[in-house]
Amino acid sequence: MASNGFRPLDEKSLVEYIKATPSLSSKLGNNLEGLQIKEVGDGNLNFVFIVIGPSGSVVIKQALPYIRCIGESWPMTKERAYFEASTLKEHGHLCPDHVPEVYHFDRTMCLIGMRYIEPPHIILRKGLIAGIEYPFLAEHISEYMARTLFYTSLLYRSTTEHKRAVAEYCGNVELCRLTEQVVFSDPYKVSQYNHWTSPYLDSDAEAVRTDNILKLEVAGLKSMFCERAQALVHGDLHTGSVMVTHDSTQVIDPEFGFYGPMGFDVGAFLGNLILAYFAQDGHADQGNDRKVYKEWILKTIVETWNLFHKKFIVLWDEHRDGSGEAYLPDIYNNPELQLLVKQKYMKDLFHDTLGFGAAKMIRRIVGVAHVEDFEAITDAAKRADCERQALSFAKMLLKERRKFEAITDVISSIQHLHS
Amino acid sequence: MASNGFRPLDEKSLVEYIKATPSLSSKLGNNLEGLQIKEVGDGNLNFVFIVIGPSGSVVIKQALPYIRCIGESWPMTKERAYFEASTLKEHGHLCPDHVPEVYHFDRTMCLIGMRYIEPPHIILRKGLIAGIEYPFLAEHISEYMARTLFYTSLLYRSTTEHKRAVAEYCGNVELCRLTEQVVFSDPYKVSQYNHWTSPYLDSDAEAVRTDNILKLEVAGLKSMFCERAQALVHGDLHTGSVMVTHDSTQVIDPEFGFYGPMGFDVGAFLGNLILAYFAQDGHADQGNDRKVYKEWILKTIVETWNLFHKKFIVLWDEHRDGSGEAYLPDIYNNPELQLLVKQKYMKDLFHDTLGFGAAKMIRRIVGVAHVEDFEAITDAAKRADCERQALSFAKMLLKERRKFEAITDVISSIQHLHS
Numbered sequence: 001m002a003s004n005g006f007r008p009l010d011e012k013s014l015v016e017y018i019k020a021t022p023s024l025s026s027k028l029g030n031n032l033e034g035l036q037i038k039e040v041g042d043g044n045l046n047f048v049f050i051v052i053g054p055s056g057s058v059v060i061k062q063a064l065p066y067i068r069c070i071g072e073s074w075p076m077t078k079e080r081a082y083f084e085a086s087t088l089k090e091h092g093h094l095c096p097d098h099v100p101e102v103y104h105f106d107r108t109m110c111l112i113g114m115r116y117i118e119p120p121h122i123i124l125r126k127g128l129i130a131g132i133e134y135p136f137l138a139e140h141i142s143e144y145m146a147r148t149l150f151y152t153s154l155l156y157r158s159t160t161e162h163k164r165a166v167a168e169y170c171g172n173v174e175l176c177r178l179t180e181q182v183v184f185s186d187p188y189k190v191s192q193y194n195h196w197t198s199p200y201l202d203s204d205a206e207a208v209r210t211d212n213i214l215k216l217e218v219a220g221l222k223s224m225f226c227e228r229a230q231a232l233v234h235g236d237l238h239t240g241s242v243m244v245t246h247d248s249t250q251v252i253d254p255e256f257g258f259y260g261p262m263g264f265d266v267g268a269f270l271g272n273l274i275l276a277y278f279a280q281d282g283h284a285d286q287g288n289d290r291k292v293y294k295e296w297i298l299k300t301i302v303e304t305w306n307l308f309h310k311k312f313i314v315l316w317d318e319h320r321d322g323s324g325e326a327y328l329p330d331i332y333n334n335p336e337l338q339l340l341v342k343q344k345y346m347k348d349l350f351h352d353t354l355g356f357g358a359a360k361m362i363r364r365i366v367g368v369a370h371v372e373d374f375e376a377i378t379d380a381a382k383r384a385d386c387e388r389q390a391l392s393f394a395k396m397l398l399k400e401r402r403k404f405e406a407i408t409d410v411i412s413s414i415q416h417l418h419s
Numbered sequence: 420m421a422s423n424g425f426r427p428l429d430e431k432s433l434v435e436y437i438k439a440t441p442s443l444s445s446k447l448g449n450n451l452e453g454l455q456i457k458e459v460g461d462g463n464l465n466f467v468f469i470v471i472g473p474s475g476s477v478v479i480k481q482a483l484p485y486i487r488c489i490g491e492s493w494p495m496t497k498e499r500a501y502f503e504a505s506t507l508k509e510h511g512h513l514c515p516d517h518v519p520e521v522y523h524f525d526r527t528m529c530l531i532g533m534r535y536i537e538p539p540h541i542i543l544r545k546g547l548i549a550g551i552e553y554p555f556l557a558e559h560i561s562e563y564m565a566r567t568l569f570y571t572s573l574l575y576r577s578t579t580e581h582k583r584a585v586a587e588y589c590g591n592v593e594l595c596r597l598t599e600q601v602v603f604s605d606p607y608k609v610s611q612y613n614h615w616t617s618p619y620l621d622s623d624a625e626a627v628r629t630d631n632i633l634k635l636e637v638a639g640l641k642s643m644f645c646e647r648a649q650a651l652v653h654g655d656l657h658t659g660s661v662m663v664t665h666d667s668t669q670v671i672d673p674e675f676g677f678y679g680p681m682g683f684d685v686g687a688f689l690g691n692l693i694l695a696y697f698a699q700d701g702h703a704d705q706g707n708d709r710k711v712y713k714e715w716i717l718k719t720i721v722e723t724w725n726l727f728h729k730k731f732i733v734l735w736d737e738h739r740d741g742s743g744e745a746y747l748p749d750i751y752n753n754p755e756l757q758l759l760v761k762q763k764y765m766k767d768l769f770h771d772t773l774g775f776g777a778a779k780m781i782r783r784i785v786g787v788a789h790v791e792d793f794e795a796i797t798d799a800a801k802r803a804d805c806e807r808q809a810l811s812f813a814k815m816l817l818k819e820r821r822k823f824e825a826i827t828d829v830i831s832s833i834q835h836l837h838s
């Protein structure tokens with residue numbers, strides 16, 4: 001498999017690699033005695049090694065030239081590691097509190113060395129399944145989204161900087177194509193990779209494939225995904241790309257990073273919270289009916305959007321006379337107009353968010369990659385009930401998104417589904 | 420001025436250059452005796468030499484590192500010649516009947532050798548001022564726009580090809596920035612470069628600068644221009660970039676070429692026809708009241724859009740099962756849905772066209788670069804009347820464009836202005 005100096009590492013060869021790499025061994029206090037190395041990649045694509053030594057720790061992520069959860073039959077450029085490292089650095093610079101530091105990047109080896117996000121951090125999705133409340137989640141993730149999206153958009157950047165960065169990230173086309181396929185295409189056609197809770201959802205899956213209005217709307221979202229370079233998006237901001245404790249929130253895994261529509265990130269996050277909501281009935285038991293937790297999820301959805309909105313506008317106001325070239329202060333020169341342009345911008349972004357969020361929900365129910373929120377519900381009939389509710393809400397949201405004016409309207413609509 | 424091998428040529432040094440360049444001298448039949456060389460650049464940016472010898476002819480266009488009509492005080496990358504040559508070749512490949520052949524390109528010298536578009540070809544704008552009808556104009560220009568825009572969009576291209584090309588043309592950022600400034604910004608603020616028929620239009624120009632709704636709408640168009648890579652657009656498709664005879668139509672000067680919204684090209688052309696229409700009253704005299712000619716312009720506007728629409732849809736149908744990745748045939752798999760997506764696509768494109776067309780009209784009346792259509796009206800009061808009508812129509816069109824359903828509605832609205 002070796003080619004041009006690339007070789008996949010295992011627990012053993014990784015030690016040699018670290019020894020030979022000062023930027024990594026220094027993070028381990030140059031003390032490499034009795035390193036504990038564990039491969040923990042529970043993700044879909046890559047290999048992740050946790051390396052713990054007596055005097056420090058580090059995480060090593062390596063991309064192989066295929067999709068891990070499918071195997072070598074689905075090749076995928078390992079160059080994605082370059083775009084992951086670039087996005088981690090860029091987003092980390094903009095929002096260091098919520099992005100792990102990159103210690104080392106090796107383009108040949110497609111290998112990133114980064115901060116070990118230590119226990120008790122767990123993947124947010126697992127926390128949501130366990131029914132754990134995260135009181136700072138909305139605050140933190142809205143901060144991450146507002147800062148990374150605002151500062152990489154034309155609200156902050158000159159078009160010169162913007163076009164240079166857009167060109168660079170055009171190189172991540174293979175990962176974009178993966179999204180195009182698994183989010184915007186496969187769920188709407190017969191595909192060998194699709195699956196769902198069969199036979200319960202057979203007719204629901206078919207209904208997705210034969211819904212003309214749904215497919216019309218998905219086409220518009222796909223075009224926006226392919227054509228609109230609005231900001232450097234994470235590109236895979238589901239609840240499996242966030243690690244949390246009670247008071248810490250860390251965003252990992254931006255290997256799909258590229259210049260795309262902001263709503264793709266905000267929608268991914270909110271859409272996955274909505275999935276978590278609809279999965280709760282499947283996790284309810286005698287000890288915990290999850291009613292209170294469901295309310296917490298809905299509250300978190302509202303707060304995430306509202307805080308994102310607020311923080312984004314604060315950044316915009318702060319930099320109104322700055323370098324951004326979308327709204328020149330000499331033109332957008334009175335409070336009434338400034339309000340108008342912000343309202344229009346945020347309204348469009350809200351509708352994009354709902355559309356992309358809904359598309360991300362649908363693909364997790366009838367597409368190739370499902371979410372543990374539902375997969376962990378062992379009773380298939382029960383799982384199918386939860387999934388069907390989520391699917392039918394998502395279809396409605398995708399088609400009717402322009403009718404929603406505020407995030408609270410979305411919540412009302414969720415609550416009315418089974419009141 | 421020489422730097423890295425670049426030197427501006429004049430009539431004399433050009434002969435030496437041609438002698439040393441086989442791809443050019445061969446076009447002159449290798450017969451360089453008594454060459455006639457004339458610099459004819461009536462354009463705003465570059466130097467254009469017509470070279471005629473006893474056995475052939477060629478046009479040489481050279482970009483200098485500033486904007487010709489302003490002078491060295493407004494620097495502008497001479498690299499624009501590279502993007503002009505690239506776009507000429509790409510568009511020429513897609514539509515050879517309406518784009519001059521490129522014989523030679525010298526990146527160091529920022530110099531393009533191309534087919535001499537011989538007399539009786541004249542610049543379309545001059546023909547419109549002279550009141551000449553071009554019976555094939557709508558047919559030809561709609562063919563050019565449909566083919567160049569369709570084939571460089573995701574309706575024909577894979578996202579792999581698309582992203583590669585988008586990245587390449589991100590390099591033409593300086594020319595994009597010029598458009599951002601002179602089309603989307605300067606007319607809406609006080610700028611040293613703006614001018615208008617003063618004092619007649621003083622309050623009209625001010626009204627543009629204080630119209631909140633207009634500025635809100637212009638912001639949306641500017642964002643689309645900066646962010647949306649829909650197709651390889653010409654980028655400067657006004658009636659001064661088209662050379663015509665009774666039965667030939669040739670599109671020149673795509674130095675602003677980049678991946679942008681299709682409506683920017685279609686709108687530029689239609690907007691400039693509308694300007695030509697509003698200028699006619701200023702060219703009317705006892706011998707010719709221009710009434711019939713005005714009807715011909717309106718008819719040409721209608722036919723251009725309708726033929727463009729028709730040809731674009733024909734191409735789409737032809738390549739429905741082809742390489743384009745926007746609408747996969749397995750998803751968009753029934754006639755009703757295929758109709759729906761086309762209607763939506765063309766409706767959006769129509770509204771973009773009206774918006775960009777209107778913006779291009781406005782900037783020609785109160786911005787830096789005016790059009791000969793109006794400038795040739797020597798009576799300032801009369802000129803101001805024509806311009807005011809055009810301006811007020813354009814403002815309405817920009818703000819109300821989404822209310823128009825067909826191009827004939829636009830024409831009715833023009834006709835009602837002074838009926």
Ligand SMILES: Nc1ncnc2c1ncn2[C@@H]1O[C@H](COP(=O)(O)OP(=O)(O)O)[C@@H](O)[C@H]1O
Binds near residue numbers: 115116123240
């Ligand atoms: N910096 C880190 N610190 C701790 N654990 C991590 C870190 N990065 C990844 N992980 C663990 O590895 C898993 C897979 O990582 P991820 O970046 O999501 O890979 P993939 O691209 O394959 O989805 C995560 O779910 C998490 O459990």
Ligand SMILES: Nc1ncnc2c1ncn2[C@@H]1O[C@H](COP(=O)(O)OP(=O)(O)O)[C@@H](O)[C@H]1O
Binds near residue numbers: 462
């Ligand atoms: N290929 C050509 N054949 C004949 N005349 C041409 C040709 N290209 C340009 N010209 C003449 O030169 C003028 C300026 O050319 P253009 O490409 O529009 O330059 P600019 O970029 O400066 O606007 C045109 O208006 C036209 O009269």
Ligand SMILES: [Mg+2]
Binds near residue numbers: 043044240241253
């Ligand atoms: Mg992951």
Ligand SMILES: [Mg+2]
Binds near residue numbers: 043236253
């Ligand atoms: Mg990943």
Ligand SMILES: [Mg+2]
Binds near residue numbers: 462463659672
């Ligand atoms: Mg020109």
Ligand SMILES: [Mg+2]
Binds near residue numbers: 461462463464659
């Ligand atoms: Mg010109």
Ligand SMILES: [Mg+2]
Binds near residue numbers: 462465655
């Ligand atoms: Mg030009």
